[in-house]
Amino acid sequence: MPDHAPALATTDLVPVKRALISVSDKTDLLVIAAALKDLGVQVLSTGGTAKALADAGLPVTDVSDYTKFPEMMDGRVKTLHPKVHGGLLAIRGNPEHEKACTDHGIDKIDMLIVNLYPFQENVKKGSDFAMCVENVDIGGPAMIRAASKNHPSVVVITDPKQYAGVIEDLKSKDGCTTMKTRRSLAAAAFAKCAAYDSAIANWFAEQNGEEPVIMTRAYEPAFPLKYGCNPHQLPAQIYSMNGGSLPFKVLNGKPGYINLLDAVNSWALVKETKEALGLAAATSFKHVSPAGAAVAIPLTDVEKLAYEAPADLSPSALAYLRARNADPMCSFGDWAALSDVVDEQTAMYLKTEVADGIIAPGYTPEALKILGAKKSGGFIILEADPNFKNVAGMQDFREISGCVFSQRGHGDKIITPEMLRITTKNTNLTEMAKKDCVLASIAVKYTQSNSVGFAINGMMIGVGAGQQSRVDCVKLAGRKVRTWWMRQHPKVLNLKFKPDVKRQARVNARVRYIEGDMTEIEMKAWAEQFEVVPEPLAPSDYEEHMAKLTDVTLSSDAFFPFRDSIDVATRYGVKFIAQPGGSVQDEGVTAACDQYDMVQVHHGMASSTTEPHILAALGQGGR
Numbered sequence: 001m002p003d004h005a006p007a008l009a010t011t012d013l014v015p016v017k018r019a020l021i022s023v024s025d026k027t028d029l030l031v032i033a034a035a036l037k038d039l040g041v042q043v044l045s046t047g048g049t050a051k052a053l054a055d056a057g058l059p060v061t062d063v064s065d066y067t068k069f070p071e072m073m074d075g076r077v078k079t080l081h082p083k084v085h086g087g088l089l090a091i092r093g094n095p096e097h098e099k100a101c102t103d104h105g106i107d108k109i110d111m112l113i114v115n116l117y118p119f120q121e122n123v124k125k126g127s128d129f130a131m132c133v134e135n136v137d138i139g140g141p142a143m144i145r146a147a148s149k150n151h152p153s154v155v156v157i158t159d160p161k162q163y164a165g166v167i168e169d170l171k172s173k174d175g176c177t178t179m180k181t182r183r184s185l186a187a188a189a190f191a192k193c194a195a196y197d198s199a200i201a202n203w204f205a206e207q208n209g210e211e212p213v214i215m216t217r218a219y220e221p222a223f224p225l226k227y228g229c230n231p232h233q234l235p236a237q238i239y240s241m242n243g244g245s246l247p248f249k250v251l252n253g254k255p256g257y258i259n260l261l262d263a264v265n266s267w268a269l270v271k272e273t274k275e276a277l278g279l280a281a282a283t284s285f286k287h288v289s290p291a292g293a294a295v296a297i298p299l300t301d302v303e304k305l306a307y308e309a310p311a312d313l314s315p316s317a318l319a320y321l322r323a324r325n326a327d328p329m330c331s332f333g334d335w336a337a338l339s340d341v342v343d344e345q346t347a348m349y350l351k352t353e354v355a356d357g358i359i360a361p362g363y364t365p366e367a368l369k370i371l372g373a374k375k376s377g378g379f380i381i382l383e384a385d386p387n388f389k390n391v392a393g394m395q396d397f398r399e400i401s402g403c404v405f406s407q408r409g410h411g412d413k414i415i416t417p418e419m420l421r422i423t424t425k426n427t428n429l430t431e432m433a434k435k436d437c438v439l440a441s442i443a444v445k446y447t448q449s450n451s452v453g454f455a456i457n458g459m460m461i462g463v464g465a466g467q468q469s470r471v472d473c474v475k476l477a478g479r480k481v482r483t484w485w486m487r488q489h490p491k492v493l494n495l496k497f498k499p500d501v502k503r504q505a506r507v508n509a510r511v512r513y514i515e516g517d518m519t520e521i522e523m524k525a526w527a528e529q530f531e532v533v534p535e536p537l538a539p540s541d542y543e544e545h546m547a548k549l550t551d552v553t554l555s556s557d558a559f560f561p562f563r564d565s566i567d568v569a570t571r572y573g574v575k576f577i578a579q580p581g582g583s584v585q586d587e588g589v590t591a592a593c594d595q596y597d598m599v600q601v602h603h604g605m606a607s608s609t610t611e612p613h614i615l616a617a618l619g620q621g622g623r
Contacts, residue, residue, distance in 0.1 A: 013176040019111035022046040027160040079139040088146040092153045112147040120243035151186035195242040218242035244391035253380030263359045266337030274339035281339040282319035284331040292326025297458040317346040420601040437578035440555035451557040471564045486514040496531045549573030559583035563592035580606040
């Protein structure tokens with residue numbers, strides 16, 4: 001360790017007279033090499049890079065000819081030489097360094113262009129242990145660190161994306177680079193080496209069945225966000241894992257922090273549902289939880305009236321219309337997610353609704369044109385990658401107040417009909433009920449615990465989440481079920497609105513009519529929307545209509561700890577119960593189901609969470 005620091009060069013403009021190029025990724029190699037030739041820069045190079053330059057007719061000196069030392073040991077030793085590292089590390093203007101260069105025939109190297117052996121790519125494609133080890137670069141990181149340390153005199157380039165900026169710098173400054181450019185590129189180079197070493201260290205530990213001595217996570221900035229959850233939370237950014245990509249592409253608009261949380265979670269929900277049930281699936285998300293979710297199952301005639309449904313709906317359009325009509329007040333300004341390619345019918349339906357954005361695996365040209373014009377061109381459109389795999393693997397990480405929490409993700413753990421095990425005396429689990437058990441169990445997976453969800457005929461009709469007591473979740477979701485079902489009451493269907501009342505206002509007015517708890521002032525404004533002001537619904541209207549609701553499924557993200565949830569569920573037509581099971585109270589809960597002649601299934605997959613499932617089901621790992 002040095003006991004003193006020699007003075008660094010401080011010159012802003014440094015001419016580039018000699019460059020060393022050694023790259024695995026040869027993207028635009030000839031572009032920058034040609035630019036250096038035009039500027040009269042001497043180029044040193046190695047192996048395949050030198051051959052590529054020579055084959056293109058560009059002047060190049062092999063490093064072995066410069067060092068007078070041959071490349072050896074299968075290329076493992078070629079640039080690890082004092083004439084290379086001395087040329088990179090020599091401080092310009094330092095008498096001792098200048099003398100050493102003269103005495104040992106060391107030429108100063110003013111530019112280093114290096115990118116590293118593709119270690120992560122070999123891991124990703126499943127190369128064997130020996131091949132992955134052979135792709136651990138030694139000389140490259142050593143040169144990068146040397147050039148970066150000596151950035152006052154040397155410019156280091158580690159990514160083809162940096163070529164254009166450096167070429168522009170050289171041309172505009174008479175063959176020189178600026179201190180700002182050199183320092184910026186040095187910072188990027190150190191980051192590149194850190195990420196590279198991080199991936200290697202984590203992989204080596206994994207191969208030996210161990211935890212890394214130091215857990216490192218490397219992220220690559222993708223794009224900045226307007227702000228975080230709230231306007232004061234700045235700066236805000238989204239990153240991808242180093243060596244990987246984001247699980248989506250932005251086709252239109254500028255997504256924000258919550259938009260993207262909604263996007264990755266909602267896409268996970270519909271992707272899992274489609275895989276589990278084989279039907280087109282959709283969800284309507286608000287603030288990282290589903291307001292509704294559904295699969296493409298035909299509407300009843302009454303539902304068509306209650307939802308004001310268009311005449312012709314494709315499977316995707318049908319699934320989204322059903323998802324949005326679980327709780328249409330909450331779905332106002334939602335985020336839409338669809339499991340299938342979005343077609344023109346789906347886009348036309350979405351065009352009429354107030355929504356922030358959408359994620360789907362693709363879009364027809366007509367659909368993309370329709371959606372791209374929504375919100376004056378600002379509607380956010382994301383294209384999900386159905387084959388996305390998280391390069392960071394199965395483990396999830398979350399940082400909070402200086403603490404880092406880690407657990408295995410469960411996005412790859414999908415609840416399917418085959419997992420449903422009947423535990424009650426009544427074993428009449430219908431095919432539709434199986435679908436509802438799966439749909440509801442997947443939907444509550446993407447909510448804040450505690451969470452329950454009601455479903456019927458392939459459609460969520462009430463989600464209750466984020467309560468400390470599970471029975472309170474049932475009561476919360478049950479109120480939503482009641483509103484959903486009462487929207488199909490004849491008195492609600494026959495409300496006489498004035499012609500100029502807009503669709504969302506009609507939705508809101510029906511819900512408030514059903515809830516029936518308006519203040520006097522609110523009631524006056526509400527009544528102005530009708531040609532004929534309706535009489536309030538009577539208690540008997542609720543009782544008689546709710547008594548007709550049956551075959552509803554209730555699912556919980558974790559086990560029901562007490563029978564109280566089952567008792568409350570009977571008020572909302574529940575015939576089927578789905579839960580993971582595993583409680584010491586299972587026997588008592590099952591007995592309650594038997595008393596109400598319900599069918600209960602255990603699937604064994606608890607999905608409770610205290611956080612959004614960011615990326616959890618977009619492949620592996622995430623948060």
